[in-house]
Amino acid sequence: MATKPRHARMDCSAGCPVEATLSLIGGKWKGLVLYHLMDGTLRFNELRRRLPDVTQRMLTNQLRELEADGLIARTVYAQVPPRVDYALTDRGRSLDQVILALKAWGERHMAA
Numbered sequence: 001m002a003t004k005p006r007h008a009r010m011d012c013s014a015g016c017p018v019e020a021t022l023s024l025i026g027g028k029w030k031g032l033v034l035y036h037l038m039d040g041t042l043r044f045n046e047l048r049r050r051l052p053d054v055t056q057r058m059l060t061n062q063l064r065e066l067e068a069d070g071l072i073a074r075t076v077y078a079q080v081p082p083r084v085d086y087a088l089t090d091r092g093r094s095l096d097q098v099i100l101a102l103k104a105w106g107e108r109h110m111a112a
Contacts (some may be wrong), residue, residue: 018087024069025095029054029062035099037072041087071095 025031029051036050038043048059063086066072071094077083 002096009039021098024071025098030066031099031102032057033062033066033086034071034088034095035103037086037088037092038096038099041085043083043085047086066092 002098022039025034028046032051033047037100043060044063048054048056048065051059054062061075067074070089073087073089075085077085
């Protein structure tokens with residue numbers, strides 16, 4: 001007698017929810033940017049300090065994509081020198097539990 005899986009798996013080809021989520025947060029840097037912004041609003045150079053291996057160009061690109069996807073908000077202040085802040089939007093904040101679950105899984109399985 002076959003056992004029933006804990007959860008029914010749907011076909012996860014193009015257009016499935018898992019693919020949609022990974023397209024928003026996938027890659028090496030997006031998840032890390034979202035994780036650090038969970039602490040609150042950060043400036044570009046603060047993010048660079050927290051992610052020392054990312055290039056300026058790559059971080060700029062990832063921030064633009066996250067902003068275009070509605071996960072972060074970019075606020076520019078008209079002052080000299082210019083000041084730009086990045087913060088999670090409500091949509092970005094809705095990923096908190098996903099990011100924390102990834103962190104917890106990594107902590108449990110890093111040694112393996």
